[in-house]
Amino acid sequence: MFENSEFSRLEVRNLDFYYNGVQILNQININADNGDFIGIIGANGSGKTTLLKVISRVLKPKVGCVFVDGKNINEMKSREIAKNIGVVPQNISINFDFSVEDIVLMGRTPYVKNQETIEDIAVAREAMRQTNTYHLKDRLITEISGGEMQRVIIARALAQKPGILLLDEPTSHLDLKYQIEILELLKGLSKKLIVIAVIHDLNLAAHYCDKIILLKKGEILSNGTPQEVLTHNNIKHAFDISVEIITNPLTNSLFVLPILEKT
Amino acid sequence: MNRRKRFVIIALVILLVLTIIITTAIGSTSIPPDIVSKILLSKFLSIEKTWTAGQEVIVKDIRLPRVLLGALVGAALGTAGCAMQGLLKNPMADPYIIGISSGAAVGASLAFVLLLPVQIVSFVFAAISIFVVYNISKVGGKVPVDTLLLSGIAVGSLLAAITSLIIYTAGVPHQIIFWLMGGLWTADWEKVKISAVMVIFGVLMIYKQGWNLNVVLLGEEQASYLGIDIEHVKRYVLLFAALITAAAVSVSGIIGFVGLIIPHIMRILTGPDHRILLPASALAGAIFLVSTDTLARAIMEPAELPVGIITALFGAPFFIYLLRKRRKSSYV
Numbered sequence: 001m002f003e004n005s006e007f008s009r010l011e012v013r014n015l016d017f018y019y020n021g022v023q024i025l026n027q028i029n030i031n032a033d034n035g036d037f038i039g040i041i042g043a044n045g046s047g048k049t050t051l052l053k054v055i056s057r058v059l060k061p062k063v064g065c066v067f068v069d070g071k072n073i074n075e076m077k078s079r080e081i082a083k084n085i086g087v088v089p090q091n092i093s094i095n096f097d098f099s100v101e102d103i104v105l106m107g108r109t110p111y112v113k114n115q116e117t118i119e120d121i122a123v124a125r126e127a128m129r130q131t132n133t134y135h136l137k138d139r140l141i142t143e144i145s146g147g148e149m150q151r152v153i154i155a156r157a158l159a160q161k162p163g164i165l166l167l168d169e170p171t172s173h174l175d176l177k178y179q180i181e182i183l184e185l186l187k188g189l190s191k192k193l194i195v196i197a198v199i200h201d202l203n204l205a206a207h208y209c210d211k212i213i214l215l216k217k218g219e220i221l222s223n224g225t226p227q228e229v230l231t232h233n234n235i236k237h238a239f240d241i242s243v244e245i246i247t248n249p250l251t252n253s254l255f256v257l258p259i260l261e262k263t
Numbered sequence: 264m265n266r267r268k269r270f271v272i273i274a275l276v277i278l279l280v281l282t283i284i285i286t287t288a289i290g291s292t293s294i295p296p297d298i299v300s301k302i303l304l305s306k307f308l309s310i311e312k313t314w315t316a317g318q319e320v321i322v323k324d325i326r327l328p329r330v331l332l333g334a335l336v337g338a339a340l341g342t343a344g345c346a347m348q349g350l351l352k353n354p355m356a357d358p359y360i361i362g363i364s365s366g367a368a369v370g371a372s373l374a375f376v377l378l379l380p381v382q383i384v385s386f387v388f389a390a391i392s393i394f395v396v397y398n399i400s401k402v403g404g405k406v407p408v409d410t411l412l413l414s415g416i417a418v419g420s421l422l423a424a425i426t427s428l429i430i431y432t433a434g435v436p437h438q439i440i441f442w443l444m445g446g447l448w449t450a451d452w453e454k455v456k457i458s459a460v461m462v463i464f465g466v467l468m469i470y471k472q473g474w475n476l477n478v479v480l481l482g483e484e485q486a487s488y489l490g491i492d493i494e495h496v497k498r499y500v501l502l503f504a505a506l507i508t509a510a511a512v513s514v515s516g517i518i519g520f521v522g523l524i525i526p527h528i529m530r531i532l533t534g535p536d537h538r539i540l541l542p543a544s545a546l547a548g549a550i551f552l553v554s555t556d557t558l559a560r561a562i563m564e565p566a567e568l569p570v571g572i573i574t575a576l577f578g579a580p581f582f583i584y585l586l587r588k589r590r591k592s593s594y595v
Contacts, residue, residue, distance in 0.1 A: 082490025
């Protein structure tokens with residue numbers, strides 16, 4: 001039911017973004033296809049969240065364009081964008097007594113006219129099964145845990161049936177078990193969608209992402225496989241810390257180890 | 264929509280019909296409710312005439328227009344209050360919060376002094392005030408909610424000062440002050456017809472935004488990720504909330520409390536889904552205002568109190584009781 005049979009493609013072309021006259025993003029170019037799981041990393045204030053907001057057109061750039069399946073999103077209606085791009089924002093809190101199912105159904109907003117159909121309910125339930133939240137469907141959104149909430153919001157984004165899923169720090173403030181659970185889920189979803197996530201933990205990014213984009217002060221410092229991006233020099237440059245890069249003997253992924261001074 | 268919620272709506276509809284029949288029966292000449300029902304039904308069915316001509320005149324020409332006008336005003340205030348609380352995500356919002364009532368008050372005061380038709384002038388002034396507030400708040404094509412609230416309060420204070428000035432210098436302060444307290448004593452069929460058109464149309468238009476208002480509760484950022492054109496929803500809801508509020512205020516003066524508290528009480532009963540909450544608030548607003556207006560005209564017969572006094576006098580303690588009983592919902 002979920003497979004967006006169409007082939008999705010995202011292209012960000014020569015994008016600049018200014019906020020109150022200050023340049024936040026500078027000459028960003030990204031290409032992504034179905035099946036890509038892209039991690040965006042970078043220091044605080046490097047423009048990661050802004051980049052996601054520009055891709056989803058919550059912020060509109062003066063220079064450069066975002067294309068979804070070859071179509072400029074500036075020429076798309078809000079509903080059409082929401083059918084193509086699902087967003088899981090940072091630090092969600094919902095203070096109203098909606099049930100989990102109500103919240104996931106809201107993902108059908110670009111498709112409904114005030115009243116959901118049986119098909120909308122079926123799509124929402126399928127999204128809940130995919131994210132392992134179906135058993136929560138009658139619980140109130142105000143009464144579930146942080147890890148459950150994150151999965152519910154991912155379910156809501158999936159109910160939009162997007163070709164592109166954007167997530168802003170989906171694992172921050174979750175405990176390790178939930179972090180792994182969310183990333184495993186995203187890894188699975190990325191087989192059929194373009195998944196782009198801002199991730200703080202470099203090691204988790206190295207393990208799960210196919211490609212990594214490293215931002216520094218609004219520019220792409222490096223873009224490629226974890227092996228290409230996560231080098232001693234790049235990290236020194238972007239985060240201003242010295243690290244040792246080793247290969248995790250159990251998983252064969254890279255492991256970034258900060259060099260701490262002995263105390 | 265689950266069964267319990269549907270039940271609330273059906274129960275409120277039945278309660279409204281009963282309220283209309285019973286309150287039409289109450290008054291200086293008491294007419295039994297069964298006679299009232301027969302008189303009302305005789306318009307649609309052929310029923311044997313067992314009532315006097317006098318009773319028919321009292322029911323049809325005197326009481327019914329007032330009861331129906333009360334129902335329309337109550338429904339308008341309940342709906343507009345519910346829509347404003349949802350749109351502004353502010354529990355203190357009511358239909359008057361962005362200056363509609365203050366505008367209407369200036370219009371009515373002027374009309375009393377200059378002997379102009381009160382209903383029309385107050386409606387026009389209400390419309391002008393919301394137009395001004397909206398445009399003051401507009402920054403680069405967007406209308407931030409906080410700015411809207413603040414400019415509404417600022418414009419409201421300015422207009423309230425003008426109203427005070429008019430009252431102070433007017434030769435007819437009583438009329439203006441009574442109007443400000445809110446009442447339905449000028450009800451007639453013409454007013455019922457005009458407000459029915461505006462209120463029913465406006466309420467239906469707002470109802471169509473129920474889903475969008477639910478999504479807006481999540482915050483503007485999330486709503487826009489879900490494909491909602493937030494500025495469009497704002498314009499649309501403000502326009503129709505203003506229409507029905509102005510329609511209500513222009514015939515009834517400023518009746519407080521209904522638009523603030525009824526939506527809160529309904530939210531406790533039905534939860535936050537606007538597709539239930541809006542019709543529930545409309546129905547409950549109608550029931551509440553018709554009942555309190557009947558008290559207002561019956562309590563110290565043959566004189567009557569402004570209904571605005573009764574709504575707050577009875578509504579506030581009831582709301583405080585609910586507030587203490589259940590403090591779970593995010594708003595109350």
